[in-house]
Amino acid sequence: MKKAFPVYDICTLHEHQHNDLLISRFAPYLQKHQNLSMAHKHSFYHLVFFTEGGGTHAIDFKSFDVKPYQIYFMVPGQVHSWSFEGPVDGFIINFSAAFFQSFLLRSDYLDSLPFFSGNIDDEVINLPAETGQAITALFEQLVQEDGQHNRMSADMVRALMLQLFVIVARHTEHDVAANALNYNYTLLQSFRKLVDKNFAALRLPKDYAAMLYITPNHLNALCNNILGISAGEVIRNRVILEAKRLLVNLGLNINEIASQLNFEDNSYFSKFFKKYTGQTPEEFRKQNLTHHDKH
Numbered sequence: 001m002k003k004a005f006p007v008y009d010i011c012t013l014h015e016h017q018h019n020d021l022l023i024s025r026f027a028p029y030l031q032k033h034q035n036l037s038m039a040h041k042h043s044f045y046h047l048v049f050f051t052e053g054g055g056t057h058a059i060d061f062k063s064f065d066v067k068p069y070q071i072y073f074m075v076p077g078q079v080h081s082w083s084f085e086g087p088v089d090g091f092i093i094n095f096s097a098a099f100f101q102s103f104l105l106r107s108d109y110l111d112s113l114p115f116f117s118g119n120i121d122d123e124v125i126n127l128p129a130e131t132g133q134a135i136t137a138l139f140e141q142l143v144q145e146d147g148q149h150n151r152m153s154a155d156m157v158r159a160l161m162l163q164l165f166v167i168v169a170r171h172t173e174h175d176v177a178a179n180a181l182n183y184n185y186t187l188l189q190s191f192r193k194l195v196d197k198n199f200a201a202l203r204l205p206k207d208y209a210a211m212l213y214i215t216p217n218h219l220n221a222l223c224n225n226i227l228g229i230s231a232g233e234v235i236r237n238r239v240i241l242e243a244k245r246l247l248v249n250l251g252l253n254i255n256e257i258a259s260q261l262n263f264e265d266n267s268y269f270s271k272f273f274k275k276y277t278g279q280t281p282e283e284f285r286k287q288n289l290t291h292h293d294k295h
Contacts, residue, residue, distance in 0.1 A: 020099035021157065023146040026050070026090040039081040039248045039288065044096050045116070046074040049135060053088030057081070061244050064124045069132030071168060072124040073115040079245045091139035093161065103158040113169055117189065118196065122172070131171055138164050187212065188226055191219065192234070199238040200262045205231035240276055243269075247285045254281050 026048060030036075048057075049071040056063050058081050059074060066084065074080060076097070101107045110116045115123050127135060138160055145156050194208050202208065208231065209216040216231070223231045239261060246257045258269035273281050 020096040021146070021154075022092070022094040023142050023157070024092050025143060026088065026092050029092050030084070030088060037082050037084075039079055041077060041079055041245075042074060042094070043076050044094050045076065045100075045110070046080070046092075046094050048072055048090060048092050049139060050088065050090040051132075051136060053084055053090070054086055055082065055084035055088070057083070059120050059123060060241055062120050067126055069127045069129060069135075070124065071127060071135065074123060075116055075118045078118070079248060091136075091143065093142070095161070099154075100158065100161070103155065103162075111189075111193075113165055114172055115168065117192070119192070125168060125172060127168070127171060131167065134167060135164060138167075184222055184226065187214070188222055191222070191231070195235055195238050199235060199242065200260070203235055203239070205235065208235070236276060240273070243273055243281065244284065247281055248288050250285075250289075257281070 050066055050068055052068050053066050055066050057066060057072070058064070059072065060078050060080075064070075064072070066082075066088065097110065100110060106112075115125060117123075142157060142160050142164075145153055145160065150156075190212060191208055194211055198207075205219055206216045209219040212219065214222075219231045223229060223234055227234065229237075243257065243261060246252055246260060252260070254270070255266045258266045261269065263269035263272065270280055273279070273284070277284065279287070
């Protein structure tokens with residue numbers, strides 16, 4: 001049996017063994033880590049800004065076309081792969097939560113940024129040329145500062161990263177329709193975080209509504225109004241996503257995955273998975289293996 005798909009931490013990707021930060025131009029990083037085209041997880045925050053290139057990259061099994069001035073953000077635990085065409089360049093930053101949290105009094109600052117929500121549709125952003133040029137200049141400063149190791153370089157890197165986050169967040173403000181500051185959006189984010197922590201054990205909207213001190217009808221209306229899907233679908237989609245993440249881990253058999261996701265047995269898990277994806281777990285696993293073997 002092939003070994004389980006890898007989970008990378010920053011140390012394994014950086015010869016200097018920095019625990020909390022890696023900043024690099026993307027082309028040399030890609031050349032050095034060609035194995036990262038295969039599905040893998042990160043234990044850290046991961047962002048890439050493309051300045052040139054084509055092909056695709058996938059985050060949690062959703063595929064995106066690579067474009068210049070595209071930036072994507074990933075939170076720890078997401079599954080990622082890519083299939084590039086021709087020369088690709090840009091910049092990459094890998095950083096731990098601790099690296100950024102130690103700089104601000106607000107330990108939850110990253111959670112307040114829409115592109116670090118863990119919601120795939122918020123994570124890939126195509127920037128207009130003017131904004132893209134400003135972000136390119138910031139990345140050039142980041143690469144330069146990271147390479148100098150001057151006194152307080154780490155703080156300067158954090159300050160430049162904060163500037164980058166704010167510029168991108170301002171650009172995306174119109175996409176969240178000013179919801180980021182209102183009560184409903186905050187409530188929805190709280191629901192998503194609770195689902196992320198409890199989806200294996202708690203499958204009913206009423207369980208989460210109770211934790212949020214609202215009625216199940218209120219929670220359902222909230223999800224339908226903002227996301228266009230029910231609260232039950234949000235929970236179910238998270239279970240399916242975790243199933244897919246586990247299925248590309250070849251160290252686990254289907255029975256182990258069913259047990260880990262709190263299904264009564266393999267048969268019930270397989271029926272559930274096929275009902276909502278159109279494939280059996282075995283078919284999904286085989287398809288992803290075939291896809292990656294081509295690249």
